[in-house]
Amino acid sequence: MYGLGRVGHLGNSGGLGWVLPGASIDMNFKDGLYYGATASQLAASRASTAYADDLVGNWYQFASTVARITNKGLLCEESRANTIRNNSCQGAVVGTPGTLPTNWQVVAHTITSSIVGVGNENGIDYVDIRLNGNTASIDHINIYFESVAQIASNQGQTCACSSFMKLVSGSMSGVDPTGLQLIIEE
Known part of the structure; x- marks a missing residue:
């Protein structure tokens, strides 16, 4: 959970039990609780799409400008580059021997x-x-x-x-x- 507050700003006076007292913005990504802002107001910056998993183990793809929020919370990672040109198995054809994914x-x-x-x-x-x-x-x-x-x-x-x-x-x-x-x- 992230709680942000400004110096000299009263923010939440404690009326909502889950909100950090004095916070102007409080976001509980795991439970989908937001005070002072919504998750859609967050800016994300990545060079490409990225994945995040949920509590069940399903994986979801997120656009480069969308924060990766699942029922596990917000996924923030350091910058990295995928240098594999075909990391999603495209071009594979079933058969004996079949065709491996392109470049594999x-x-x-x-x-x-x-x-x-x-x-x-x-x-x-x-x-x-x-x-x-x-x-x-x-x-x-x-x-x-x-x-x-x-x-x-x-x-x-x-x-x-x-x-x-x-x-x-x-x-x-x-x-x-x-x-x-x-x-x-x-």
């Missing part, structure tokens, strides 16, 4: 891959990639979300990587759980 690549040596599903779950676009074969003869499977040398960076620059992953069928039998990693390569 699977390198799995003795393992075959096929695209078995595409869609949207809880507000997040997805692609189901079936990996099939003998895991005894491999030590890793690489799924690249971007082509080599596409992401420019400077020495000492900090980068982060995140992904939603889910085992939808089969098992991880024979695969070392420490082998599931997100790696950023320049």
Whole structure:
């Protein structure tokens, strides 16, 4: 909850139990309670759309000028840039082998891959990639979300990587759980 007040301004005298005494503006984003202003009066500034999740785990996309408010409250984050050109799985085609999302690549040596599903779950676009074969003869499977040398960076620059992953069928039998990693390569 944010409570803002001006010096010399009386603001709320305590008549509303949830409002910070003396506040000119008080906003409880989680419960949707606003005093002195509304959430629509907030200005947000981002270079592109962004997501925020709710208490159930659904994800919602917000325009670049809209504050990300769900039943969890207001989501404020530091500035960042998504350098993956296709982070929403566009271009994938179901089939054997099917077509991976544009700019993506699977390198799995003795393992075959096929695209078995595409869609949207809880507000997040997805692609189901079936990996099939003998895991005894491999030590890793690489799924690249971007082509080599596409992401420019400077020495000492900090980068982060995140992904939603889910085992939808089969098992991880024979695969070392420490082998599931997100790696950023320049």
